[in-house]
Amino acid sequence: MRRLYSLKILWHGRHRFLPAVLAVAFSAVLIAVQFGVMLGALAVTSRPIDHAQAQIWVGIGGVPSIELGHPIPKAWLYRVQAQPEVEAVEDYLYEFNYWHKPSGGSVHCCIIGARLEDSALGAVCDLTPEMRIRLTEPGAVVVDETELERLGLRRGIGETAEVVGHKVRIVGLVRGFKSIWGPYVFCSMQTARQLLFQYRPDQTQYLLARCRQRADVPVVVERLRRQYPEMAVLADD
Incomplete structure (x- = not known):
């Protein structure tokens, strides 16, 4: 009964929760992109070292x-x-x-x-x-x-x-x-x-x-x- 009640609350408040979920997901994507850029920059900087x-x-x-x-x-x-x-x-x-x-x-x-x-x-x-x-x-x-x-x-x-x-x-x-x-x-x-x-x-x-x-x-x-x-x-x- 309590679980059903909680689901009803989430459903009625979906218009508020959906933007929050999307924001968190977008933040995760940004972090992944930034991490990739950082790794790329490190690889470029270290290339003369790696080839020595x-x-x-x-x-x-x-x-x-x-x-x-x-x-x-x-x-x-x-x-x-x-x-x-x-x-x-x-x-x-x-x-x-x-x-x-x-x-x-x-x-x-x-x-x-x-x-x-x-x-x-x-x-x-x-x-x-x-x-x-x-x-x-x-x-x-x-x-x-x-x-x-x-x-x-x-x-x-x-x-x-x-x-x-x-x-x-x-x-x-x-x-x-x-x-x-x-x-x-x-x-x-x-x-x-x-x-x-x-x-x-x-x-x-x-x-x-x-x-x-x-x-x-x-x-x-x-x-x-x-x-x-x-x-x-x-x-x-």
Whole structure:
């Protein structure tokens, strides 16, 4: 009897309850969409990391994400190099600047400077051997082919632009690196230091490392965190 009475109340008040139910359902859909957007943004931001060969990343303590790093002493390299399990360490730059289009105007871009050897830890694996050779030329850069319009370019390879007064020339195109925050601009460490003049020669933004045995990565990460709390030490996984 009580159940029947409750159902009658709900039925008579359906005009009030239905909007509430729809509002809750719509809120759930919005949450799902926002969560999907967040995951997509994280995937885009982490793509240069996912396509690099580094197993350990070292930055300034407390850095919340890769695009918010700050200069660190390049001498920290010796701290990482001193770990017996580590076989390679190198510096890495990931910083934003302004790309000045050939036709005028500018756009925010992300300069990624890395070493270019076959065994390099920071260079994305999508860079072909030919691209790596061309990137050793001063001012040479590689961009994603889907970003050409945003960068004010037409065909890409052979075209030029400027970054903070320094001429850059497109020597190659990659795919799959379209960015939300600003087009990625891949280059050598030498070119990156010209474009990111705020970094002194004795500074870098990140240090990348690789261990002889993959299983040693968590051990090295934990040891470095314990010995040097001023450093943020992260594993690639």
